[in-house]
Amino acid sequence: MKLKTPEEIALMRESAQIVSKTLGMLAEEIKPGITTLALDALAEQFIRDHGAEPGFLGLYDFPNTLCISPNAQVVHGIPNDKPLQDGDILSVDCGAYKNGFYGDHAFTFAVGEIAPETQKLLDITKASLYKGIENFQIGNRVGDVGFAIQQFTEAAGYGVVRELVGHGLGREMHEAPEMPNYGKRGRGKRFLEGLVVAIEPMINQGTRKIKQLKDGWTILTADGLPSAHFEHNLALLDGRPQLLSTFQFIYDALGIESDEEAPFAYSGPTIS
Ligand code: MG
Numbered sequence: 001m002k003l004k005t006p007e008e009i010a011l012m013r014e015s016a017q018i019v020s021k022t023l024g025m026l027a028e029e030i031k032p033g034i035t036t037l038a039l040d041a042l043a044e045q046f047i048r049d050h051g052a053e054p055g056f057l058g059l060y061d062f063p064n065t066l067c068i069s070p071n072a073q074v075v076h077g078i079p080n081d082k083p084l085q086d087g088d089i090l091s092v093d094c095g096a097y098k099n100g101f102y103g104d105h106a107f108t109f110a111v112g113e114i115a116p117e118t119q120k121l122l123d124i125t126k127a128s129l130y131k132g133i134e135n136f137q138i139g140n141r142v143g144d145v146g147f148a149i150q151q152f153t154e155a156a157g158y159g160v161v162r163e164l165v166g167h168g169l170g171r172e173m174h175e176a177p178e179m180p181n182y183g184k185r186g187r188g189k190r191f192l193e194g195l196v197v198a199i200e201p202m203i204n205q206g207t208r209k210i211k212q213l214k215d216g217w218t219i220l221t222a223d224g225l226p227s228a229h230f231e232h233n234l235a236l237l238d239g240r241p242q243l244l245s246t247f248q249f250i251y252d253a254l255g256i257e258s259d260e261e262a263p264f265a266y267s268g269p270t271i272s
């Protein structure tokens with residue numbers, strides 16, 4: 001585990017906030033009729049305009065700025081020229097690289113009006129992210145976060161994807177430790193001050209089983225039911241989990257009131 005100083009964490013927050021603002025910009029554009037390629041182009045320009053580079057473009061040869069995954073796609077969807085339709089859901093995962101550090105987070109958007117059971121999948125998946133974050137505490141272990149997410153989402157009857165996991169974050173997009181969304185209490189690596197992670201539940205409405213498209217990237221549910229994905233970046237700083245990312249720009253764009261982030265508010269140094 002590469003532990004970060006408060007100064008490094010401030011730089012990482014800068015990268016994370018560029019992603020947060022990009023997702024906030026996209027929130028206003030995600031509507032029936034727009035294509036995911038058009039969203040991708042907007043995101044790339046926005047990130048570059050903020051003095052950063054797209055974090056995913058070219059990483060492991062990924063071809064675009066956004067991993068954009070509608071409906072039954074879990075993650076790693078590739079932007080295309082198919083227009084979004086009313087009732088779709090869309091996982092948008094975005095990375096930015098600035099000052100030598102990555103930001104990486106994701107939000108699943110409703111496109112127009114979605115079915116109540118699909119809204120419930122989004123609500124439970126996002127709530128599970130915060131259950132995980134509550135357990136990202138000094139002295140706790142990797143399994144405590146995974147256990148909390150798994151218990152909460154399986155209680156709703158959902159499937160927890162096993163093959164893809166959260167991760168440490170820093171000068172590399174994927175650092176140790178891996179952060180599964182399942183696990184046993186008290187197991188795995190112990191959390192220490194200065195650790196920065198991406199916690200990212202990927203939760204399926206039906207089976208936890210997945211398959212991969214022949215494009216070598218797109219992961220989708222084996223049963224074709226919808227999947228949701230929410231991701232935040234957090235640092236253990238001053239003895240508690242602090243958010244480097246925020247969904248507030250999304251909520252501002254969509255007119256949503258939320259105090260979900262308040263317990264994990266950032267109080268570390270900032271870059272002026
Ligand atoms: Mg991500």
Ligand code: MG
Nearest residue numbers: 104198200231
């Ligand atoms: Mg990630």
